[in-house]
Amino acid sequence: MKPSIELGRKFLEFPNLKLLNVKRSIVLRAQELMEKYEIKPRDAIHATTALENGIEIIVNAIKLRSKHHITYFDSLHAASALSHDKTIISTGRVYKDIPKLKAMNPREALKQ
Numbered sequence: 001m002k003p004s005i006e007l008g009r010k011f012l013e014f015p016n017l018k019l020l021n022v023k024r025s026i027v028l029r030a031q032e033l034m035e036k037y038e039i040k041p042r043d044a045i046h047a048t049t050a051l052e053n054g055i056e057i058i059v060n061a062i063k064l065r066s067k068h069h070i071t072y073f074d075s076l077h078a079a080s081a082l083s084h085d086k087t088i089i090s091t092g093r094v095y096k097d098i099p100k101l102k103a104m105n106p107r108e109a110l111k112q
Contacts, residue, residue: 010110014089026052043073050076057083070094
């Protein structure tokens with residue numbers, strides 16, 4: 001448990017990390033998505049946040065999914081990062097083949 005606590009602390013100290021407040025509207029809409037599509041809460045919150053941040057991200061996610069054969073939620077993450085010129089911090093390897101997308105393993109990120 002102790003290594004997890006230490007990694008969690010390092011993650012929270014990551015430079016340029018921006019934690020967003022989750023609005024009530026996002027949680028309520030996420031609940032609807034969970035009930036309708038039987039998806040996990042985390043995925044529902046990600047999808048709802050993307051939906052509330054504009055259709056452009058959704059359209060780009062659909063294009064990425066089709067072109068790179070990635071999951072819907074991976075495509076949302078990639079489209080959001082590309083739209084905001086941000087780096088994805090993930091252990092997923094699906095992001096490495098998407099041009100112009102910056103992705104980094106969490107362990108590498110913590111070393112910086």
